Amino acid sequence: MSTVAVAVSDGILHFELSLAYELLGTPPPASAPVADWYEVSICGTGPVRADGRFLLDPDGGLDLLARADTVIVPGWADVDVDPPADLVAAVRAAYDAGARVASLCTGAFVLAAAGLLEGRRATTHWAHADALAGRFPGIEVDADVLYVDEGRVLTSAGKAAALDLCLHLIRRDHGSAVANAVARRLVVAPHRPGGQAQFIATPVPEPDDHPLSDLLAWAGRHLDRPMTVEDLARRANMSSRHLGRHFRTMAGTTPLQWLLNQRIRRAQELLETTDESVEAIAGATGMGTATTLRRHFNRAVGVPPDAYRRTFRTRRPHEPAGDGHASRRKIP
Structure with a gap:
């Protein structure tokens, strides 16, 4: 079982703390x-006060961080004040012991104080990005993204972006099917603008009473087919303009961009779970050719399909020893 330690101290933000505990501490749906699944502990030096209001009794001390597989540092309330030295030292010790360390929102200031972001790309809440860059000039601060994955060190932007990062961790560890099931349970919005080349898509359908529910379900089952806006509009018994308004309200994007996102997501799942060629996956996702898939995939995800496949095959701890090919399935 993978162990997760959530590092807390006076001045921690309760939203990010609760979010991490909920996502990683609750097993996925049946x-x-x-x-x-993860075994999550909250670690701190005695009772701590979150947001200056909520008193929390940790499960254990900060020394437990060094024994965890993953350490989560929630948001830090007062970025103008140095975080406690014992917290910073414990986070550094955990990293040195081999832990993966992730910060949520302004938790990046704790990682920075521990020296874990030096020479790395990182992010935090956009309102505090300049402060982070000014105090730690050796960090390449990117304020335009939802989260940054630097391997064993990960950082997220503010509040809801912390959810994106936690889902990303689940996807890295357990694959897209599990991450998507967790996202559906949380009723996460299907589109998150942010300008990020990210490893995660949030393909969660709207509730059943939404006017596009049937269309989204149908499109998801037929991603191998070519589709135009007119095709989607006819299927939904709407005009193309009316369909576009619904998509902008529901997903904050256009019908074609939503469709492309779903094709990319499907390609991610197939790269993770099958041995099929990129050409075959291009056909199964409606991309047509491997060249087209590679172009769109690289633009959306930030790496080529082959590199994505290698990354997620090596990062999934539940996969059996060996090359894993014997357990891979064909495209359904």
Whole structure:
């Protein structure tokens, strides 16, 4: 079982703390069972006060961080004040012991104080990005993204972007099917603008009473087919303009961009779970050719399909020893 330690101290933000505990501490729905889900502990030096209001009694001391597989540092309330030295030292010790360390929102200031962001790209809440860059000039601060994955060090932007990062961790560890099941349970919005080349899509359908529910479900089942806005509009018994308004309200994007996002998401799942060629996956996702898939995939995800496949095959701890090919399935 993978162990997760959430590092807390006076001045921690309760939203990010609660979010991390909820996402990583609650097993996924029965539709996506996982045998080795996370064991989550909250670690701090005695009772701590979150947001200056909520008193929290940790499960154990900060020394437990060094024994965890993953350490989560929630948002830090007062970025103008140095975080406690014992917290900074414990986070650094955990990293040196081999832990993966992730910060949520302004938790990046704790990672920066621990020296974990030096020479790395990182992000935090946009309102505090200049402060982070000014105090730690050795960090390449990117304020335009939802989160940054630097391998064993990850940082997220503010509040809801912390959810994106936690889902990303789940996806890295357990694959897209499990991450998507968790996202559906949380009723996460299907589109998150942010200008990021990210490893995660949020393909969550709207509630059943939404006017586009049937269309979204149908499109998701037929991603191998070519589709135009007119095709989608006819299927939904709407004009193209009316359909576009619904998509902008629901997803903050156009019908074609939503469709492309779903094709990319499907390609991610197939790259993770099958041995099919990029050409075959291009056909199964309606991209047509491997060249087209590579172009769109690289632009949306930030790496080529082959590199994505290698990354997620090596990062999934529940996969059996060996090259994993024997357990891979064909495209359904």
